[in-house]
Amino acid sequence: MKYREALRAALDEEMDRDPAVFVVGEGIGERGGSYKVTEGLLAKFGPNRVIDTPLSEAGFVGLGVGAAIVGQRPVVEMLFIDFLLLAGDQVINQAAKYRFMSGGEGRVPLVIRTQGGTGNSLAGQHSQSLEALYYHIPGLKVVMPSTPKDAKGLLKSAIRDDDPVIFIEHKQLYMTDGEVPEEDYLIPLGEAEVKRAGSDVTLVAWSHMTLKSLQAAEELAAEGVNVEVIDLRTISPMDIGCVLDSVRRTGRLVIAQEAVKRGGVGSDIAAMVAEQAWDSLRAPILRIAGKNTVIPFNLALEKAAVPQVADIVAGVRSVVGAPART
Amino acid sequence: MKYREALRAALDEEMDRDPAVFVVGEGIGERGGSYKVTEGLLAKFGPNRVIDTPLSEAGFVGLGVGAAIVGQRPVVEMLFIDFLLLAGDQVINQAAKYRFMSGGEGRVPLVIRTQGGTGNSLAGQHSQSLEALYYHIPGLKVVMPSTPKDAKGLLKSAIRDDDPVIFIEHKQLYMTDGEVPEEDYLIPLGEAEVKRAGSDVTLVAWSHMTLKSLQAAEELAAEGVNVEVIDLRTISPMDIGCVLDSVRRTGRLVIAQEAVKRGGVGSDIAAMVAEQAWDSLRAPILRIAGKNTVIPFNLALEKAAVPQVADIVAGVRSVVGAPART
């Protein structure tokens, strides 16, 4: 099943299960959304639960917050994570804070589905990886699945969660294929998964970078380097325990992220591991990340702006090759 | 001279020097701004260069971007950094990217003056420390002065800079006093300052946390712990070299930030130092930071939500006390 079909199945099942669940966004009805995730939902659930909106990003995110507060379970689709900046106040000052500021009485079971990342020559305002912005905000959960199976199980959990969840997909994943269980299942928020077991070095990634990391691990295996690839799946709350366990075994950590390195989630992981697995580390932690640049339009430049498989391979090699500290 | 007076002096001098400089924001004219920074400027420079705006945050930040593109040097005042989220698109998608996306031809000499932080019981939407959001964005510079002298010298440099600068002040600093040179001077963006020399441990801070760190260093000195306090002053571009030099001497690093720890700037510093000064580190890096919470209204809870001097003292002690690795 394709990633986008898995997302659609999750929406379909949850809308079947709970009449409080509805979807709202730009061109998600008849058109089925820019990435065709909501295709068919309008026909099945009608205009009362599948709502096309004007280009009022702050307005319809706020609408989602309000509907959630009174007991609905809105799934708001934001075409690009770049545009979520137009609703920054609604996400960060309203959705994320309502529960705490109301003394715990108010809850905001809102899911904001959006997508980020490079690869389609969409240039600076349509290609960003901005998860770090939401990762920093208390009150928000941030999910970034890399496979169809995870996408479905995590989206269903996100919809059932009573707090706001920023659910970030990736342009390059919608058409990827993968096994998805027949039966109804959930994947809990906050659980990482070891996507490939290994003993020489721990390679942590999330979203599309997980696929690139697995390819890198394949290549390195051929060289006899045994890489453990961890897919965080949810970055907030983060399953740092899974990372620490692995690092305690491998003694080496490489983090691969598409987002800009400065202030990225990878820095946080590096800081936590260096703090908590200090004595297990046998080499400096390496962060492989996006360059300090706006994403360029030109294809070659765009590729050079974010880590490619070869960069990960080279990075892991350098860490494994580094003189071990004992 | 008080911090807010130093800021006013910087605006006054730059507006005198360059007719392209003007200020725009809410209640900054007759009223002189919520923190009285712009007091007197309207009388001196007139309504053409000191402009009161309606509550159109995205609009007047965009206005600043446009004026800057055509050669003015706007200084936009955003009352609270919390409200800058209303202009997220204008700051991150427009101001930060214009130069790159235009192929380098377009420049945006815009300064956005704003303020953040806790201490006045202003609750969740008026007390945040959000520098990490802008720190992560290529194309933005982020300045966070802690003293009147730095505030003046850095604001003048920010105004003369040809790229957008997010200039973040702190509520608790406006009334603080400090020496400010008589003569005209600039402090370059991107230069940290060792505010107190020491040999046992490096303590890195910025903005208001610098003052708390210096107090902590005083207390620790009494215990014979010799703390070197570095004030980053500018967090982007960051003078990491200054931090690395210090850590190479002290072998120990503590970072104190008011912002939430998860995804904060401190994590980035920790990651960079662990990567580049690996062999000099004799103990794990400690990040002392804000708790994972919305800022509470209640005074006692608000205090507990962010690091206090005692927390810094205790943190530094624990790091100095940690068994040295050699």
Next chain:
Amino acid sequence: MTSVTPETVLAMYETALTIRRFEQRAIEQYRVGNIRGYLHPYLGEEGIATGSIAALEPSDYIVSTHRGHGHAIAKGHEPRRMMAELFGKETGYCHGRGGSMHVASRSVRNLGANGIVAGGLGIADGAALSIKQRGGSEVVVAFCSDGSSANGMWHESLNLAAIWDLPVIFVLENNQYAVSTPIRDSARIEHLSDRAAGYGMPGVTVDGNDAVLVYETMQEPLRRARAGEGPSLIECMTFRHGGHHVNDPGTYLPADQLAYWKGHDPLIVLRDRLAASGVGEAAIAEVDERVERVMDEAVEFATASPNPSLEEFLAEVAS
């Protein structure tokens, strides 16, 4: 126009007086240091919350603003728990975590005050959408301000409500100033209600200091909303009796304008309305006394209440 009974007028008087005295007591408590942070008094604007909310059912929702004490009290919040919240006490509506700018309560269907001007208008649309989705007949009253009308969120929220026929009544409290900025410097039109036409919704401007008039003006928009015919905008003219917040002297307010509006005080207007509807002084005196008792009790309650537990808070935020 519905004919307003003497009982209703008297009830409105009690509400307006309760708001008035609550604000005055809160300011006293602020001065002696029992309340901190921002406190935006509703003094002089009581007619709007009083008249508009008197027209509602308990099942209807409101969305409030940074100047929200009046809305909350009119919607049924207990003054004592309001005062406790302003004190930052555990017994407050937000357990001391929200304060004046974030008072909210499910119990009375107040979706919350807001520290962000216009920040609650999308929330109002969302609550209204859910009413529509569930086929309910409740209404959401979205209080907003002259300053908010310059914000993009105001535009988007009114337009979304209009295109989807959402049961929202936007009650714009035009006190003619945003802190020190007069509305004439923020809008080049006579009446902000004229903007309603741009969204295809009815808009009207009325005297906000006449609670009874506001109450009556609410009737048609309420009918429309409950009938699924969509939102309306009611602009209520009013004026602050003092500064923007308790620490703002408000010296920029023109003396003559201030004098006019103080003479046209919502409580004076209500007393005239009471006289006109033949309510006797005795009944009024009874209300006055009751309100005083409630206020004394509120301050005592807030004072005696415990602070939130630091341990509990630290446990909540551990990580």
Next chain:
Amino acid sequence: MTSVTPETVLAMYETALTIRRFEQRAIEQYRVGNIRGYLHPYLGEEGIATGSIAALEPSDYIVSTHRGHGHAIAKGHEPRRMMAELFGKETGYCHGRGGSMHVASRSVRNLGANGIVAGGLGIADGAALSIKQRGGSEVVVAFCSDGSSANGMWHESLNLAAIWDLPVIFVLENNQYAVSTPIRDSARIEHLSDRAAGYGMPGVTVDGNDAVLVYETMQEPLRRARAGEGPSLIECMTFRHGGHHVNDPGTYLPADQLAYWKGHDPLIVLRDRLAASGVGEAAIAEVDERVERVMDEAVEFATASPNPSLEEFLAEVAS
């Protein structure tokens, strides 16, 4: 109304045809893989950029949109450097870093296309403010779209321009769709120009496919703006000839509506105008040929141009 000379009409025809052929060539090049990413053709809307910009001085500014090729060409961008940018080449206006959605150039005072709908309107206000501050008489034409009118930035930008009498002319290109969403689902009013009244600025709706009419309609707003009397809103009705972008079939566009507007093609209207003003076929044929040559040259130039240097880019972004 100014009388439009035959020369002016012929010049407009050349501009409109250049835009038309540029888009058609760009689509061809997209199909064969020489252009990637988003490409939003201006096909069918040429009358608006042509007529409005023909009324400007070179010293006037424009702010463009995601559908911006027409604005750029009308303002004087060279088709070859435009095509090179679409190809992502070093010789493009943005050295291949911006692409179709970010074309901008100081040389012709195009402040830039924008990937964010309504994202450029504040920039327009800012440029206009600086003109006012310097006492200049230039004008900023801010192109915007029907979809943008639902966005808060549209509201804030029009209002700021109005209260400060900024020399901006908001030219709203109402092609009646935002991707697949018809404007009637996004606004409950007949004419978006009716919103101008809410800001206290003049607003008018005209046939955007008649370049000459657009040109004439610009005159009074231009006079106002240059005289410091403030902004205006001109809504230009039009329709796309195809999908939202090159990969959108646009099957949702109602056949009859599409047929009507294709029959009312801006180029057909201009040819009628040419005939009416007595411009002969020979002069027109000359233009047609010149445009073809320019297009051939543009595609050759773009094809032959080098890609941006990877080394330079890596050096720029080192860190």
